[in-house]
Amino acid sequence: VSHLSALATNVEVKQSLIPNTMDHQRIISEMHSIIEVIEQLSGLPSNWNGKVILDVSLRERGTKPFSCEIVLRADLVSEASRWRTLIHEGFHSVSAGYLPLDFIAHRGWEEGLVEQAQRIMRSEILRKIGIEVDPAAFEEVERNHLFNEYVDALERIRNGFGSESRDFYIDLLKTPIKQRYSSLQARAMLLQGDRRIDMVRLLAEANVVLTRRMSL
């Protein structure tokens, strides 16, 4: 009996997490607004097909599979923190060369880039679509986020080049995933003397973090 009771409770909990049609339509509408602004800011077309799947059993908060839909964990539909997830997935949808083999080989060049683009442009995106969210809703998650290793590696590269934040990340979004490292190497080769040597070394060290190759 206790087993059945526990099962019934679980079913009840799962049922309560199932979003209604209005939630689903609202999330699709929010995603359309976000994508429109991301396309404006980046100058890149999104490959999102207009579908959002709300999944009650998802472990991840959200994902943008290599197909064209966006998936969001259903219990987040009314959480303020969903905005960072929707924007992160929106940036995946405009990212050049988002393909399975290239993602495996260069995962940090995609996840770190998309995460940092989200952090840098989130307040502007939300302002443009008329949404006000207390930044505290995102701060703690981002302070202790497991992609910070990737973000820190990308920031070291950006600081090394002395690039402006938004331009650097948008340029990388426009560059296919598998060419991001080589395109920055080519840029480093245009530098003079010690600066060139320092940047090539810095890039190589960051690439170990971003590709997980030779990770110790």
Next chain:
Amino acid sequence: MNSKANELERRRIIKQVLDATTLAEIKAATEALDEWLGIYPDDHGMEDGYEQLALMRNAQLAIASEKSEPVAVS
């Protein structure tokens, strides 16, 4: 979650998640993340690890499918 030992364990799991490449490594990293978040459900900074693991798994399955290779999926 503030003790030194827990912080080291958290770092170990982050490395396992970010490094996971084969389907077996992805499964083991997912289980490690499940266990961590089972103990620390409010550690939301770790949740996005599932996204990379899901994408890595989908990517491996897509590549295997293109090659028509049988894969062990559990």
